[in-house]
Amino acid sequence: MVDLTKIKDGVVGGEVDEVGEMVKKAVEEGQEVKKILKEGLIAGMAIVGDKYERGDFFLPEMVIAATAMKQGLKILSPLLKQGDIESAGTVVLGTAKGDIHDIGKSIVGTMLEGAGFMVTDVGVDAGPDKFVEAAKEKNADLIGISALLTTTMVGMEDVIKALRGAGLKARVMIGGASVTQEFADKIGADGYAPDAPSAVGKAKELVKN
Numbered sequence: 001m002v003d004l005t006k007i008k009d010g011v012v013g014g015e016v017d018e019v020g021e022m023v024k025k026a027v028e029e030g031q032e033v034k035k036i037l038k039e040g041l042i043a044g045m046a047i048v049g050d051k052y053e054r055g056d057f058f059l060p061e062m063v064i065a066a067t068a069m070k071q072g073l074k075i076l077s078p079l080l081k082q083g084d085i086e087s088a089g090t091v092v093l094g095t096a097k098g099d100i101h102d103i104g105k106s107i108v109g110t111m112l113e114g115a116g117f118m119v120t121d122v123g124v125d126a127g128p129d130k131f132v133e134a135a136k137e138k139n140a141d142l143i144g145i146s147a148l149l150t151t152t153m154v155g156m157e158d159v160i161k162a163l164r165g166a167g168l169k170a171r172v173m174i175g176g177a178s179v180t181q182e183f184a185d186k187i188g189a190d191g192y193a194p195d196a197p198s199a200v201g202k203a204k205e206l207v208k209n
Contacts, residue, residue: 002026011044014064020071049197066110088116089141089207094126096155101148128162157187171206
């Protein structure tokens with residue numbers, strides 16, 4: 001039997017192929033899908049988040065750990081029935097218009113999935129219409145907008161205006177290298193997160209309120 005602790009350690013160590021293989025084997029052995037997700041993948045990513053916050057891990061370690069978790073999720077997702085995991089909420093994520101940076105957003109998406117959120121990623125260089133369309137289609141609770149460049153941060157305000165103009169009640173969280181709490185307050189965002197682990201905490205807080 002595959003020891004789920006090994007899957008957890010594999011995520012922390014960023015062992016992409018090994019995590020995929022162990023998850024596949026655990027499924028074949030008939031281990032409970034929900035348990036593999038919770039005690040293997042999610043538990044591993046929680047450790048990664050803690051290490052990042054303590055300054056023991058940096059962005060490269062986060063990226064590889066998120067990739068390992070995604071490899072496992074790829075196998076488990078089709079097997080997870082609606083109701084297997086209590087959804088924490090529905091999130092639409094994207095990078096603001098004019099910005100093609102993807103890494104931070106992808107890590108946030110993976111960590112949110114690991115925390116039980118249903119995530120729709122509208123990709124990079126996403127204009128307001130794209131966010132509004134996806135938010136309506138998915139009945140989103142939360143919109144996450146990312147931007148790395150100061151020049152593309154203005155696009156975040158356009159998204160917020162478009163969402164409000166469309167009468168959507170979804171909360172909006174923003175983040176990215178140049179983004180600050182002050183900027184979030186200025187453009188009317190509901191929340192700001194400086195990094196992926198804190199984005200998960202902030203998302204939970206916003207969806208509850």
